[in-house]
Amino acid sequence: GQQVMQIPQYQHVQEGEDFTTYCNSSTTLSNIQWYKQRPGGHPVFLIQLVKSGEVKKQKRLTFQFGEAKKNSSLHITATQTTDVGTYFCAGLNYGQNFVFGPGTRLSVLP
């Protein structure tokens, strides 16, 4: 079945440093979504990417969807303590159910 991998599993950064998490699917995706889960909370939708090679920005966050629609990345510029949490990618396959990656847990040291 379809698998979605994410690296790294954990990332510790100093406040102000940049952070990137990578997501790779074993199959071509219809679209990909990114979610953030704060400690003790539930996943919250961040963004959806649909087109091959698409790039979207939300303030300090930049999201990319690969040309082959099998990989994606999330980059945070100048991290802040409010960025702490686990970032999940979720690939929507053509069978129309989401497959979540294992997540990247981000810690930001003040």
Next chain:
Amino acid sequence: KAGVTQTPRYLIKTRGQQVTLSCSPISGHRSVSWYQQTPGQGLQFLFEYFSETQRNKGNFPGRFSGRQFSNSRSEMNVSTLELGDSALYLCASRVDQNSPLHFGNGTRLTVT
């Protein structure tokens, strides 16, 4: 608009028992999905219901079942509980197949 509501928030059960979890989606959302979240396995898809019909199913044993009512509310049932069923169970609703998932706060199930 009210968000996705899950009840109860916490549940403690004994091995062999069964449990029913409830989820009320956002008004107007006809799709409800269930996920199991554990530290070791991440977010695992259980099943999705749309207009009272199961549309997709993950790789979980038959002890895990669900249903959806005409008002879109959904229930998930786990029978013959095992220790490994201890997890956070998340429900999510969405408008249609290409829309984002809106998660509830989850039900934390502990099996002793």
